[in-house]
Amino acid sequence: MNRRQVIQGGLLSAGGLAATGWPGTVALAGAHRTLTAREGQTPLYPEGGQGTAIWGYDGRSPGPLLRGRQGDTLRLRLVNQLPQPTSIHWHGVRVPNAMDGVSGLTQDAVPPGGQFDYEFALPDAGTYWYHTHSRSWEQLARGLYGVLVVDEPDPPQVDRDLVFVIDDWRLDQSGAIHEASFGQIRDWAHAGRLGNWVTVNGESEHRFAVRSGDRIRLRVLNAANARVMTLAFPKHDPVVIAYDGQPVAPTALAGSPLRVAPGQRVDLMVDLGLEPGLVSPILEVSDDDQPVPVAHLDYLAEPAWRRDPLPPITAPAPNPIRTDLDLDNAVTAELLMEGGAMGRMASAMLDGRRMGMRELAAAGRVWAFNGVAGMPDRPLLRTEVGRTVVIDLVNETRWPHAMHLHGTHFTVIRRNGDPVDGGPWRDTELLDPGRRATIAFVADSPGKWLFHCHMLEHHAGGMVTWIEIT
Ligand code: C2O
Ligand code: CU
Numbered sequence: 001m002n003r004r005q006v007i008q009g010g011l012l013s014a015g016g017l018a019a020t021g022w023p024g025t026v027a028l029a030g031a032h033r034t035l036t037a038r039e040g041q042t043p044l045y046p047e048g049g050q051g052t053a054i055w056g057y058d059g060r061s062p063g064p065l066l067r068g069r070q071g072d073t074l075r076l077r078l079v080n081q082l083p084q085p086t087s088i089h090w091h092g093v094r095v096p097n098a099m100d101g102v103s104g105l106t107q108d109a110v111p112p113g114g115q116f117d118y119e120f121a122l123p124d125a126g127t128y129w130y131h132t133h134s135r136s137w138e139q140l141a142r143g144l145y146g147v148l149v150v151d152e153p154d155p156p157q158v159d160r161d162l163v164f165v166i167d168d169w170r171l172d173q174s175g176a177i178h179e180a181s182f183g184q185i186r187d188w189a190h191a192g193r194l195g196n197w198v199t200v201n202g203e204s205e206h207r208f209a210v211r212s213g214d215r216i217r218l219r220v221l222n223a224a225n226a227r228v229m230t231l232a233f234p235k236h237d238p239v240v241i242a243y244d245g246q247p248v249a250p251t252a253l254a255g256s257p258l259r260v261a262p263g264q265r266v267d268l269m270v271d272l273g274l275e276p277g278l279v280s281p282i283l284e285v286s287d288d289d290q291p292v293p294v295a296h297l298d299y300l301a302e303p304a305w306r307r308d309p310l311p312p313i314t315a316p317a318p319n320p321i322r323t324d325l326d327l328d329n330a331v332t333a334e335l336l337m338e339g340g341a342m343g344r345m346a347s348a349m350l351d352g353r354r355m356g357m358r359e360l361a362a363a364g365r366v367w368a369f370n371g372v373a374g375m376p377d378r379p380l381l382r383t384e385v386g387r388t389v390v391i392d393l394v395n396e397t398r399w400p401h402a403m404h405l406h407g408t409h410f411t412v413i414r415r416n417g418d419p420v421d422g423g424p425w426r427d428t429e430l431l432d433p434g435r436r437a438t439i440a441f442v443a444d445s446p447g448k449w450l451f452h453c454h455m456l457e458h459h460a461g462g463m464v465t466w467i468e469i470t
Contacts, residue, residue, distance in 0.1 A: 028068030028075075028122075035063065035088070037132070037144060038081035042202055045175030052175050054143035055082055061143030061202055062165050062223070063130070069151045070125040070319075078116045082139075085109030088118060089133035090148065091263060091404070092245050092427045094321070095120045097447020100406055103134040104375075105448050105466065124319035125152040126245025127219040127265040137456040138182050141170070141193060141225050149219065152316045156241065158269065159214035159304065165202075166231075166260070166284075166294060167223045168195030185461075189341045189366040191399060192226025192457040198284060200295040207296045212276045213304035215313075217241075218268040222260040226455040228400060228430065230286040232257045235274060236297070239313050242267035246409055246425040247315040257285050261402035261430035263454035269313045276303045321409055321425060322442035330388040330440065333381045335451075337431075339367035339462060342398040348373040348462070360462075367397070367453075367462035379468040380451065383443050389467070390440045395431045401458060404428040407449040407469075410441035428454055443469045 026033055040059025041051035057063025068074060080086050087109050089101035099120045103109035110116045131145035147163050155161075170178040170193060187193040200206040210216060218238070222229050238258070239250045244265050253268075260266055274280055274297075281293035338345040347356050348368035355373075360366060365373035370380070383389060390413070395401060409425040415437050431437055446469050453463035 026064045026066050028066055028072050032075045032077070034077045034079055036079045036081055037086050042143070044169060044199055044202065044204065045171055045197060046204060047175060049175075052169075052171065052177060054177065055139060056143045057146050061145070063144070063146030065163060066130065066146065066148045067151065068122050070122060070153060072150075073119065073121050075117070075119045078110060078118065080110045080112055080114050083112055084135060084139065085111050086132050086134045086139060086144070087116065088130050089406070090118075090120075090128065090130050092126075092128040092265070092409070093120075093148065094123050094407065094444060097407065097445065097449070100447070100449070101133045102406065102450050105450060109134045122150045124245060124321060125150045125316060126242055126247070126319065127221065127267055128245055129221055129223065129265070131223070137193070137225060137460045140223070140456055141182070142177060145223050147219070147221060154317065156217070156269070156314045156316055157215075157311065158217040160210070160216045162208060162216055162218050164200055164218050164220045164295065165223050166198065166200050166220070166229050168227045169197045169199065170195045171197045183364070185361055185364060185366065188364070188457040188461040189361070192455040194227050195224065198292060198294050205293055205295060207298045209298050209300055210272050211300050211302065211304040212272055212274060213306050214272050215310050216270050216272065218270055220258070220260055220266045220268060222262050222264055224262050226262060226457060228262070228286065228402070229260045229284055230257045231260065231294075232283045232285045232291065233270065234283065235280050236270050236272070238268040238270045240266055241269055241313065241315040243424040244409065244426040244428060245319070246321065247318055248424050250313045250315050259430065261400070261428060261454065262456070263402055263404050263428040264426070264430070271310055272297070272299070274299055277301050322444060323411070323425065324442060325413075325440050326388045327390065327413070327440065330390040331381055331383045332390045332392070334370070334392045334394065335380065335465070336370050337367070337393065337395045337397055337401060337463065338371070339373070340397045340399050340458075344396065350374060364460070365462040367458055369463060369465045372465075373462035375464050375466070379448070380465045382468040382470065384470050385443050385446055387443045388440060389443055390438060392436065392438045393431055394436045395433060398433050399458075400430055400432045401463065402428050402430050402454040403451070404454040405441070405449065405451045407447065408441050408444040410439040412437050413440045414438035446470055
């Protein structure tokens with residue numbers, strides 16, 4: 001086989017992914033499919049015997065890899081066999097508002113035993129994901145998420161296209177999900193419910209079997225509730241080609257670690273330059289003293305057969321998202337982020353009443369946007385389709401927050417007062433403590449769109465608002 005055949009073999013069939021141990025790719029084109037949210041067992045923790053009881057789509061976590069081509073229509077029936085109501089949000093996908101899956105805002109949650117049909121076109125290529133949007137601080141921590149890959153009509157050439165879903169779980173001694181700590185206000189007021197067990201693609205220290213001389217595309221997703229992952233790839237130099245599904249000019253990491261906040265995706269190209277037979281770790285390095293291997297690149301004994309050197313790395317073509325900002329006529333708002341441990345917030349509004357921190361904590365609300373703890377009755381702003389929107393995010397807390405806007409991507413135009421030009425278009429932006437970022441986007445599609453912190457305990461603890469596009 002020549003290079004092109006190898007590439008197409010990998011991209012056009014599920015075979016390339018199945019070969020890496022990825023279970024059950026679902027090709028979306030034309031088909032009606034069912035995803036069942038139910039309990040299942042996953043061997044997250046090898047010493048745990050039977051595996052860990054999780055909640056997952058089709059009983060697995062990550063759920064089936066959904067794969068379509070740009071322009072395809074996704075038709076999926078969610079069947080709920082869980083003991084709680086649930087819904088699916090298509091994170092980063094420009095869906096019609098009624099398909100956005102936010103229970104309580106864009107749809108009613110699907111009750112146990114119920115079902116809901118999702119149907120929408122996939123306007124943009126790239127790496128997206130789907131996850132529960134009901135009690136997500138619990139349901140997502142139990143495993144209810146999966147990856148959605150939308151292939152470009154003309155994807156950059158690679159030998160293998162691999163998914164790298166990183167999660168951290170809080171397990172007890174037996175390897176079971178630590179249920180007693182769900183809803184613990186201490187976690188909510190700090191970084192969120194951090195785990196103690198990291199998996200990649202649902203396994204501890206997942207091994208990617210790779211070939212020396214190949215080029216892979218690695219689609220990184222951080223599916224953790226709260227932990228910001230900082231990844232290092234010793235002896236390799238990954239090149240970023242997309243953030244949150246949107247292509248960027250290829251940029252090598254050149255030794256700097258890759259920071260991926262909850263909800264974010266990064267597409268990497270990695271040229272595999274080590275000798276056949278070597279094993280090289282991928283590390284999580286957020287704790288400088290204690291880098292943790294989270295996965296391994298396991299070089300096969302046979303190198304790739306290759307006649308020509310690898311061509312330069314190219315990014316996919318841009319998606320048809322609106323980037324024509326009209327800043328002079330923008331609708332503007334400020335979003336003041338307050339609260340949490342060690343913060344200065346003394347009180348906030350909840351259910352129309354001003355409450356002190358103690359009372360708020362008793363109600364499970366320890367964070368606020370613009371002085372309101374939790375979903376406000378009125379949107380942060382209301383505007384028409386086509387208008388440019390500018391929102392000034394001010395993080396007055398002592399914690400980083402991963403701010404996620406539903407329904408459209410945005411770009412940062414000012415950071416801590418300094419203008420930024422030509423930054424990426426993202427759906428989730430990590431904002432460090434004490435920092436300020438001004439984001440801009442063109443109101444894309446009518447409806448009610450959520451805007452929240454993707455550290456899910458922060459969301460549940462008050463960091464949520466919405467915008468309305470008419
Ligand atoms: Cu990925 Cu509102 O969430
Ligand atoms: Cu947060």
